[in-house]
Structures are given as C-alpha cells and as structure tokens.
Amino acid sequence: xxxxxxxxxxxxxxxxxxxxxxxxxxxxxxxxxxxxxxxxxxxxxxxxxxxxxxxxxxxxxxxxxxxxxxxxxxxxxxxxxxxxxxxxxxxxxxxxxxxxxxxxxxxxxxxxxxxxxxxxxxxxxxxxxxxxxxxxxxxxxxxxxxxxxxxxxxxxxxxxxxxxxxxxxxxxxxxxxxxxxxxxxxxxxxxxxxxxxxxxxxxxxxxxxxxxxxx
Amino acid sequence: xxxxxxxxxxxxxxxxxxxxxxxxxxxxxxxxxxxxxxxxxxxxxxxxxxxxxxxxxxxxxxxxxxxxxxxxxxxxxxxxxxxxxxxxxxxxxxxxxxxxxxxxxxxxxxxxxxxxxxxxxxxxxxxxxxxxxxxxxxxxxxxxxxxxxxxxxxxxxxxxxxxxxxxxxxxxxxxxxxxxxxxxxxxxxxxxxxxxxxxxxxxxxxxxxxxxxxx
DNA sequence: TATCTATCTTAACACTGTTTAGATTGACCG
DNA sequence: CGGTCAATCTAAACAGTGTTAAGATAGATA
Numbered sequence: 001x002x003x004x005x006x007x008x009x010x011x012x013x014x015x016x017x018x019x020x021x022x023x024x025x026x027x028x029x030x031x032x033x034x035x036x037x038x039x040x041x042x043x044x045x046x047x048x049x050x051x052x053x054x055x056x057x058x059x060x061x062x063x064x065x066x067x068x069x070x071x072x073x074x075x076x077x078x079x080x081x082x083x084x085x086x087x088x089x090x091x092x093x094x095x096x097x098x099x100x101x102x103x104x105x106x107x108x109x110x111x112x113x114x115x116x117x118x119x120x121x122x123x124x125x126x127x128x129x130x131x132x133x134x135x136x137x138x139x140x141x142x143x144x145x146x147x148x149x150x151x152x153x154x155x156x157x158x159x160x161x162x163x164x165x166x167x168x169x170x171x172x173x174x175x176x177x178x179x180x181x182x183x184x185x186x187x188x189x190x191x192x193x194x195x196x197x198x199x200x201x202x203x204x205x206x207x208x209x210x211x212x213x214x215x
Numbered sequence: 216x217x218x219x220x221x222x223x224x225x226x227x228x229x230x231x232x233x234x235x236x237x238x239x240x241x242x243x244x245x246x247x248x249x250x251x252x253x254x255x256x257x258x259x260x261x262x263x264x265x266x267x268x269x270x271x272x273x274x275x276x277x278x279x280x281x282x283x284x285x286x287x288x289x290x291x292x293x294x295x296x297x298x299x300x301x302x303x304x305x306x307x308x309x310x311x312x313x314x315x316x317x318x319x320x321x322x323x324x325x326x327x328x329x330x331x332x333x334x335x336x337x338x339x340x341x342x343x344x345x346x347x348x349x350x351x352x353x354x355x356x357x358x359x360x361x362x363x364x365x366x367x368x369x370x371x372x373x374x375x376x377x378x379x380x381x382x383x384x385x386x387x388x389x390x391x392x393x394x395x396x397x398x399x400x401x402x403x404x405x406x407x408x409x410x411x412x413x414x415x416x417x418x419x420x421x422x423x424x425x426x427x428x429x430x
Numbered sequence: 431t432a433t434c435t436a437t438c439t440t441a442a443c444a445c446t447g448t449t450t451a452g453a454t455t456g457a458c459c460g
Numbered sequence: 461c462g463g464t465c466a467a468t469c470t471a472a473a474c475a476g477t478g479t480t481a482a483g484a485t486a487g488a489t490a
Contacts, residue, residue: 066438126399166420177390275470276447
C-alpha cells in the first residue's frame with residue numbers, strides 16, 4: 001500500500017546509511033521529514049513546530065537549518081511528498097474505473113478522502129505562507145497533481161484545450177472547496193468514522209449533481 | 216473602494232479615538248478589532264499577533280485578555296464580523312439581479328471577490344483552530360452566510376429540501392474551492408489588479424460551465 | 431597520518447501568548 | 461460629599477518559538 005513517494009534518487013551518494021551513529025545522525029533529512037509528518041498527523045498543521053520535529057529526530061533545534069535552511073524549507077519538502085502522494089491517489093482512483101465520468105467521479109472521492117485522512121498534511125500543502133512557495137520542485141509537484149485532473153477532464157469534455165482548462169478548474173475547485181469546508185466542520189463533525197462516512201455520501205450527491213450522467 | 220465593513224460606527228485611527236488618553240481606553244474592544252483587521256489586511260492571516268494588535272491599540276499585551284479572554288476570542292469576534300460582511304455582500308449581489316441563475320452567478324462572483332479583496336480576513340474566518348470554533352455567535356454567523364446561498368438555490372432547483380441542500384453544498388464548495396485555490400496562486404499570481412481580473416474571468420467560465428443556462 | 435569539510439551542539443536573541451499581582455480609574459451608594 | 465468597589469489596565473515574569481553565530485566533532489580524503 002505504501003508506495004515510494006520520493007523520486008527514485010535516494011542517498012547522498014557516498015555512504016550507506018548507518019542506523020546507529022553517534023555525533024552524526026546519518027539520515028537526518030529523512031528523520032526530520034518523517035517527524036514532521038507525524039506531528040502533522042497528530043496535531044494538525046497548526047501544531048507543527050520546528051523544535052518539536054528536531055526533538056523527535058533526536059537533534060538540537062539548530063540542526064535542521066543545515067539541511068533545509070529553515071522551517072519553510074523542511075515543510076516544503078513535506079509538501080512536495082504530499083503532492084506526490086495525492087497525485088498517486090488520484091491516478092490510482094482513476095485507473096480503477098472505466099469511462100471518463102466514472103474516473104472523474106472516483107478522483108473526486110479520492111481527493112476528499114486524502115484530505116480527510118491526512119488533514120494536517122493537506123492543509124500544509126496549501127499554506128503557501130508556510131512554504132517556499134516559489135520552489136520549482138514544489139510548483140512542479142503541485143502542477144503534477146492538478147494534471148491528474150486535466151487528463152481525465154480532457155477525456156471527458158473533448159472541446160478546445162481552453163474549455164478543458166475551464167472544466168479542470170471547475171472540478172478541482174469543487175472537490176477542493178468541499179474538502180476545505182469539510183475540514184472546517186461546515187458539513188458536520190469530521191472526527192468520527194461515522195461523520196466521515198456521512199460527509200463522503202454528501203460529496204457523492206454533490207458530484208452527481210454537478211457531473212450528472214448526461215455530461 | 217474600501218467600504219466600511221465594520222458597523223458604520225467608529226473611525227478608530229491608531230490612537231485615542233476618544234478624549235485624552237487616560238488610564239482607561241474607553242473603546243478598547245473596538246480598537247482591538249479594528250487593529251486586528253488592519254493587521255490581517257496588511258500582513259495576512261499568518262501575520263497576525265496579539266501583541267501587535269495591542270501595540271496598535273496603544274495598550275499592554277495583557278489588556279486584550281480582559282475583553283476577549285485570549286487571542287482566539289479576539290479573532291472570533293473579527294471572524295463574526297467577517298461573516299456578517301460576507302453575508303451582506305452575497306445578499307447585495309443577489310438583490311441586484313433578476314432570475315435565480317443570475318442571482319446565483321452574482322453570488323459566486325461576490326464570494327470570490329470578497330476573498331480576493333480581504334484575503335487575510337477570509338482565511339482567518341475559515342481557520343477554526345485559531346478561533347473559538349464552537350462559539351454560538353460564530354456558528355450562527357457562518358450559517359447565516361451559508362444561508363444566503365441556500366435561499367437562491369431553493370429558488371433555482373425547486374426539488375426536495377434534501378436536493379436543495381445538496382445543490383447549496385455544491386455551489387458553496389465550488390466558489391470556496393476556487394477562492395482558496397486562487398489565494399494560493401494556483402490560478403496565477405493574485406497580487407496585481409490584472410491578475411485579479413484574469414482570475415475573475417476564469418471564475419466566470421467555471422460558473423458558466425457548472426451552471427449553464429439550461430439548469 | 432594530517433587535514434578538511436560536512437554535520438551537529440551550545441548559547442544567545444528577539445519574538446510570541448498567557449498568567450499573576452498590583453496600580454489606577456470611574457461609578458455607584460451611603 | 462466621600463468611601464467603597466468593580467472594572468480596567470500595567471508591569472513583570474514564564475515557557476515557548478524560529479533563527480543565528482561560534483565552536484566542537486567525526487567521517488572522508490589526500
């Protein structure tokens with residue numbers, strides 16, 4: 001189930017990661033990213049602190065700066081992986097269905113499911129002010145996720161590229177808005193399993209309303 | 216251009232809106248709310264600090280606590296007024312048009328216009344973790360804004376209340392998602408006047424696509 | 431083996447929100 | 461008119477935060 005999220009290029013070239021080191025951590029980047037994701041999962045986007053991430057990785061508060069520059073740099077890395085995971089989820093969802101409408105529908109469900117399952121990460125991915133918003137890799141990761149929508153939309157609406165772009169913006173806006181509103185409890189409590197199910201059926205109705213079979 | 220969003224009442228320039236500064240401020244609540252809105256307008260939601268609001272109101276950092284309890288309490292008050300302003304904008308926009316579809320369309324434009332014009336306040340209104348999320352007045356203000364959509368939607372779709380609820384969720388999700396994505400630069404830069412205009416025409420296309428004349 | 435450089439720590443700085451105790455004030459009430 | 465009292469605000473402190481500068485350590489290299 002856990003698919004490799006990071007690009008294939010992995011290690012800092014020269015050495016094999018040693019689990020137990022002394023002064024040198026060995027895998028500090030990965031440890032900090034993992035710690036950050038854990039904090040986001042436990043405490044949400046507002047709960048993240050750089051010091052806590054360092055604490056969990058077992059290093060001093062100043063250590064992260066050598067690898068990520070600052071907190072925004074670390075969070076940017078987390079967001080990039082988040083976008084990759086989201087793109088993967090969208091691709092997977094579409095691949096399991098046949099017919100453009102069914103694919104789009106499945107993508108919409110997958111998008112909101114991702115948001116509800118990883119609220120902290122999701123919120124952080126769209127918090128430009130806490131990221132290095134103009135990082136090329138971040139921008140590309142975001143575009144790649146959006147592209148997953150455009151692929152299916154192009155299949156669905158045929159028309160000019162301009163029209164496809166419009167339709168893709170419409171689809172993305174709808175599911176993104178729904179996810180955001182749901183996370184702020186605008187469609188009822190979201191903490192419980194039952195709450196989540198109710199929200200997902202509401203989403204189902206919304207998608208059927210906006211993209212009926214006739215489209 | 217800048218329309219008074221707060222009740223027409225006071226004109227608190229930074230200091231001493233009232234007679235000579237004494238030990239008592241006299242209108243501290245209003246001054247703090249105005250200061251907070253100014254910070255949100257200048258620095259965005261992430262730029263707000265309680266101390267800066269106190270500074271602008273000319274009081275000590277501890278003063279706000281006597282009126283609002285804590286930072287969340289102050290921001291909750293700001294958010295309540297924000298929702299009232301949003302509801303007013305939606306009502307105004309609808310009242311200027313005839314026909315349910317035109318009204319809904321105008322509301323969608325007004326919603327995004329509000330978000331682009333007051334990004335800091337808008338983001339804060341939907342940042343539950345920074346507010347007293349279960350404050351009854353806040354919840355009611357939020358529901359009142361959402362209700363503006365439901366009124367028009369009921370006019371448009373006729374059907375069962377359940378169907379109207381679905382359609383309202385769809386409309387709200389779409390414009391909210393569009394606004395949020397636009398504020399995170401997903402539809403291009405949003406700082407310039409030209410950027411905003413381009414975004415609004417994109418929104419126009421989206422609304423025409425999702426709510427065509429035939430609905 | 432000696433040096434070099436990446437990595438990490440220690441310590442400090444300027445912030446933040448919140449709490450406690452005390453000072454000041456205006457208003458009520460005899 | 462004068463005294464009490466509650467409301468209002470300040471001062472000071474505390475535990476946090478992100479970031480930086482200077483120095484220690486260790487792994488790799490020559």
